[in-house]
Amino acid sequence: MVLKGASILFAAVLLFFAMIAGSQAANELIPLYTLPAGGTVYVLGAGIVNVSNKNMPDIKLVQQAGSGTLDITRKMMQKDAQKKESFGIFATVDAFNAYKGNNEYARKPFANLRAVTFINSTELYLVVRADSPIKSYKDCKSKRIGIGAAGSTVSNTALFLLEQHGVAKNAFKAQYYSYREVVEGIQDNSLDGGFLAGGFPIAAYTELSTNFNVRIVPVDEAILKKLTDYPYYYRTVVKAKSYKGVDKDVPVMGFSVALHTNANASPDLVYKVIKNLFEHKTDYYAIHSSAKELTVQNVQKGIAIPFHPGAEKYLKEIGALKK
Incomplete structure (x- = not known):
């Protein structure tokens, strides 16, 4: 028992x-x-x-x-x-x-x-100060560009886009910066430009453009036409007036x-x-x-x-x- x-x-x-x-x-x-x-x-x-x-x-x-x-x-x-x-x-x-x-x-x-x-869907912006001499991706040669964290989609895509425009990785000064560091670098002039990405509207760019005079560098249309060879990338447009300082449509690249x-x-x-x-x-x-x-x-x-x-x-x- x-x-x-x-x-x-x-x-x-x-x-x-x-x-x-x-x-x-x-x-x-x-x-x-x-x-x-x-x-x-x-x-x-x-x-x-x-x-x-x-x-x-x-x-x-x-x-x-x-x-x-x-x-x-x-x-x-x-x-x-x-x-x-x-x-x-x-x-x-x-x-x-x-x-x-x-x-x-x-x-x-x-x-x-x-x-x-x-x-x-995510948009990728190359951001520069409004008075920057960088008008095209080709102008990034020898410049200090924040491209995102090493191994990130942003850095990989930024390098891809720059190379498509004839700017090899060793032709500019790549800085593997976070979004916050890119924003700060553009503001204090320690960077000549930097990449930001996200779904529209991109919070980091909204904040930056509200407090500082910046603009988005357009992707060359000839490059955008080649994106059909890459199923993950596509052409998109930042519409005029969608952010402060965007006075006309700006063609950019996006990814899923x-x-x-x-x-x-x-x-x-x-x-x-x-x-x-x-x-x-x-x-x-x-x-x-x-x-x-x-x-x-x-x-x-x-x-x-x-x-x-x-x-x-x-x-x-x-x-x-x-x-």
């Missing part, structure tokens, strides 16, 4: 600790990596975290800013190796390169990277940004996150005008890597992907 009672007690203790472990696992913080503050991706990442945590008490996302896309993918790879979940928001061109092992990912590709959904996860992420978790985001998109839309680009029609925009099974399941349910 005593042994039977002890067995029941032992089983109860095991069940109690199992319940605690399950509760802890359910509430484990799951990182959502974004680019640094000052850009649209950071704001949209905060929106996804808020909408998720507000409506899914059993899931706790936490936003963590990385220094750039390379840093984000490396962090996600570490989580994947640990069989843990993570999410990251960055450009689809970098996702493709990481998945395939191209360029800076050649030594360490991320074959387990998976797409969840398109997030927003998406939400990604790792292959080892639970299909149930990914399904719940994307389902909740779409079902509460009104709350998400309120965070930034670019959030409204999250639509059923846009989910595949610019994405060239496999979707995660959890995301694929939900997107098929709403007709965004073919069954």
Whole structure:
């Protein structure tokens, strides 16, 4: 009788600790990596975290800013190796390169990277002071240009655009600066120009143009026509009067940004996150005008890597992907 009672007690203790472990696992913080503050991706990442945590008490996302896309993918790879979940928001061109092992990912590709959904379109501005002699990208030779964090989409795309205009990496003084450092460098004249990126309107540029006389350098139309060779890039225009000091339309380059996860992420978790985001998109839309680009029609925009099974399941349910 005593042994039977002890067995029941032992089983109860095991069940109690199992319940605690399950509760802890359910509430484990799951990182959502974004680019640094000052850009649209950071704001949209905060929106996804808020909408998720507000409506899914059993899931706790936490936003963590990385220094750039390379840093984000490396962090996600570490989580994947640990069989843990993570999410990251960055450009689809970098996702493709990481998945395939191209360029800076050649030594360490991320074959387990998976797409969840398109997030927003991003514009890239080369910003200079209003009285700057830099009228074209070609004028950047020998100049001090802030190009974003090393390994980031901004720096990679900036180098690509400059090279397309005949300005090689060794032909100008590249400074791997954050958005804040670019803004400060233009203001105190320690930089001749710098790149800012984000969904319209770009917060860092809005602030800079409101308090300082600056302008956006146009991308050469001949270069923009070549973008059809690169599926992740496209031509777009900064409309006249859209910012202080923009008196006429300015042609620039844009690229797609998406939400990604790792292959080892639970299909149930990914399904719940994307389902909740779409079902509460009104709350998400309120965070930034670019959030409204999250639509059923846009989910595949610019994405060239496999979707995660959890995301694929939900997107098929709403007709965004073919069954």
